[in-house]
Amino acid sequence: MKKKSLPLPLVYKLIEPGPVILLTTRSDGFDNIMTLSWHTMLDFAPPLIGCVISDQSHTFEIIKKSRSCVINIPTKQMIKTIIGCGNTSGRRVDKFEKFKLHKQEASVIDAPLIEECYANLECEVVDTKMVKHYDFFVLEVVKAWIDPKVKAPKTLHHRGNGLFMVAGSELKNFSKMK
Amino acid sequence: MKKKSLPLPLVYKLIEPGPVILLTTRSDGFDNIMTLSWHTMLDFAPPLIGCVISDQSHTFEIIKKSRSCVINIPTKQMIKTIIGCGNTSGRRVDKFEKFKLHKQEASVIDAPLIEECYANLECEVVDTKMVKHYDFFVLEVVKAWIDPKVKAPKTLHHRGNGLFMVAGSELKNFSKMK
Numbered sequence: 001m002k003k004k005s006l007p008l009p010l011v012y013k014l015i016e017p018g019p020v021i022l023l024t025t026r027s028d029g030f031d032n033i034m035t036l037s038w039h040t041m042l043d044f045a046p047p048l049i050g051c052v053i054s055d056q057s058h059t060f061e062i063i064k065k066s067r068s069c070v071i072n073i074p075t076k077q078m079i080k081t082i083i084g085c086g087n088t089s090g091r092r093v094d095k096f097e098k099f100k101l102h103k104q105e106a107s108v109i110d111a112p113l114i115e116e117c118y119a120n121l122e123c124e125v126v127d128t129k130m131v132k133h134y135d136f137f138v139l140e141v142v143k144a145w146i147d148p149k150v151k152a153p154k155t156l157h158h159r160g161n162g163l164f165m166v167a168g169s170e171l172k173n174f175s176k177m178k
Numbered sequence: 179m180k181k182k183s184l185p186l187p188l189v190y191k192l193i194e195p196g197p198v199i200l201l202t203t204r205s206d207g208f209d210n211i212m213t214l215s216w217h218t219m220l221d222f223a224p225p226l227i228g229c230v231i232s233d234q235s236h237t238f239e240i241i242k243k244s245r246s247c248v249i250n251i252p253t254k255q256m257i258k259t260i261i262g263c264g265n266t267s268g269r270r271v272d273k274f275e276k277f278k279l280h281k282q283e284a285s286v287i288d289a290p291l292i293e294e295c296y297a298n299l300e301c302e303v304v305d306t307k308m309v310k311h312y313d314f315f316v317l318e319v320v321k322a323w324i325d326p327k328v329k330a331p332k333t334l335h336h337r338g339n340g341l342f343m344v345a346g347s348e349l350k351n352f353s354k355m356k
Contacts, residue, residue: 010338016215017335017343018196037194040218042230042312050228050314052220079349130308134220134316136228152343157195157335159348160188165195165330168346170337171257 003120006144011047014073014119014146015039017167019155020082022072023053026111027062031103032090033114034059035082037158039071047141049123055135058090063137067125068109071139072117076154076166081116083162108143118150181298184322189225192251192297192324193217195345197333198260200250201231204289205240209281211273211292212237213264215336217249225319227301233313236268241315245303246287249317250295254332254344259294261340286321296328 006014023034038052049071053060063069074082081099088095096103102115106122113120122145127138157165184192201212216230227249231238241247252260259277266273274281280293284300291298300323305316335343 013338013341016196017337018194018215037196038219040228040230041216042314048312050218050312052218076349127311133305134226134228136220138312154346156349157345159195160191162350163191164349166346166349167335168332168344171254171334171342171344172340 003145003147006119006146008047008141008144009045011121011141011144012041012044014121015041015049015071017155018157019073019167020158020164022074022082022085022114022117023051023059024070024072024111024114025059025062025066025068027066030090030094031096031112032059032062033085033095033101034090035086042138048126049121049139049141050130051137051139052135053137060135063125064128066111068111069123069125069139070106070109070111070113071121071123071141072114073119073153073155074114074117075150076156078116079156079164082156106143113145118147118153120145181323181325184297184324186225186319186322187223189299189319189322190219190222192299193219193227193249195333196335197251198336198342200252200260200263200292200295201229201237202248202250202290202292203237203240203244203246205244208268208272209274209290210237210240210268211263211279212268213260220316226304227299227317227319228308229315229317230313231315238313241303242306242309244289246289247301247303247317248284248287248289248291249299249301249319250292251297251331251333252292252295253328254334256294257334257342260334284321291323296325296331298323
């Protein structure tokens with residue numbers, strides 16, 4: 001694996017900008033992938049991420065039992081995979097096979113990492129009190145991986161209805177946000 | 179006001195890409211502004227937005243009482259305001275005055291809109307059950323305003339530590355995300 005471990009207190013730098021993510025889960029030997037954008041940081045360290053997983057999705061059924069997942073962050077080269085995974089269901093399709101993605105085994109949890117994504121966050125479900133009302137899961141990132149060669153990732157940001165914004169230029173050297 | 183009303187089921191198109199926002203609140207005639215990026219859509223219609231408001235902030239004290247706020251979405255021209263509002267406290271500073279911002283009155287709730295922002299979402303707090311553990315407020319958007327001239331907004335997306343990504347190009351004409 002060419003990726004390196006990312007210190008957990010730095011995970012917010014990946015999630016806070018609002019990228020589309022690919023969430024992977026495992027159940028009885030079957031690996032699934034879901035595209036989603038409804039997520040937010042909840043805390044820095046340990047990093048907590050809140051994430052809406054529709055109760056209509058196959059992933060919802062899996063994660064309620066497995067209580068673990070990987071947040072994989074794709075870039076624009078993967079747009080067809082992102083849309084394809086959003087428009088198919090793991091109830092009928094093996095998405096790893098259909099979209100020719102490569103798996104890597106996680107180090108802490110039991111779900112696959114998508115090798116093609118520049119960052120992978122191994123997560124455990126730590127709070128389900130908001131699931132009933134909002135399909136909202138609280139995830140704790142227990143291990144984070146990043147491709148050190150990717151400096152300004154061209155993440156995708158969904159503007160609805162099949163329209164995506166690609167991450168643009170960076171503005172640096174401003175005083176720190178407190 | 180040059181802005182027009184945005185149908186509420188379209189609000190997700192503004193929030194889902196993960197822009198930095200300026201949250202405004204009102205208490206006893208004092209108007210405050212807070213910069214934040216930890217938010218997510220929770221539902222389409224009525225649009226529900228979950229939002230982390232640190233219990234260390236002045237806004238936290240205000241919104242617990244007022245139970246309303248405005249989510250104002252700035253673009254890159256406002257970067258100094260975004261950082262300035264993130265690095266000062268309403269306990270000591272009138273941020274509208276300091277950053278020379280113009281107020282517009284909301285139509286439904288009692289908090290100011292920032293005229294310089296291209297979109298403004300009037301919100302009511304509808305659920306505080308996650309405040310104790312995560313400083314997480316559930317907001318319902320009750321009225322939304324948008325500048326119809328802004329087609330591909332150059333929103334800012336925080337990558338941590340004073341580094342911002344500017345919204346880049348758009349990819350269109352892909353099949354719909356379901």
